[in-house]
Amino acid sequence: MSDAQKPKPQHAPKAPHEDPIFLESTPARPIRILGEYIHPLVQLKREEIGDTIVMFGSARIESQEAAEARCTRLKNEKTSKMPAAKLAKHRAALRHAKRL
Incomplete structure (x- = not known):
């Protein structure tokens, strides 16, 4: 063929x-x-983007009302009888709540 x-x-x-x-x-x-x-x-x-930040997971922010309530609760807790480590933890949470 x-x-x-x-x-x-x-x-x-x-x-x-x-x-x-x-x-x-x-x-x-x-x-x-x-x-x-x-x-x-x-x-x-x-797009001429040279630097980026990659974040994995998700973040959830409390509502203003929830943050204020948590802040008030932490302020009102009696801290004088708390162990130093627990007191430090609560103070850190209070500082965080104030930033919200």
């Missing part, structure tokens, strides 16, 4: 980066991990 008579494929195989089945496969996991690193890096450079 000559080259002119050979059947031609209907389409060429997809490039690996255009093949979602491949990209979601286990062998392509390193590619996905690398993409998760490079993508934000490119975005930060595009």
Whole structure:
């Protein structure tokens, strides 16, 4: 059979980066991990962001009313009979509540 008579494929195989089945496969996991690193890096450079702070977890702030109530409660507690370590802990909590 000559080259002119050979059947031609209907389409060429997809490039690996255009093949979602491949990209979601286990062998392509390193590619996905690398993409998760490079993508934000490119975005930060595009926005000319040089320094960042990354925070994990979440923070919940008390309402003003709750902070004031806690502050009042701590002020009213009798501290004279408390051990020094417990007193220091309560004073630290009071300072924290005042900052809120």
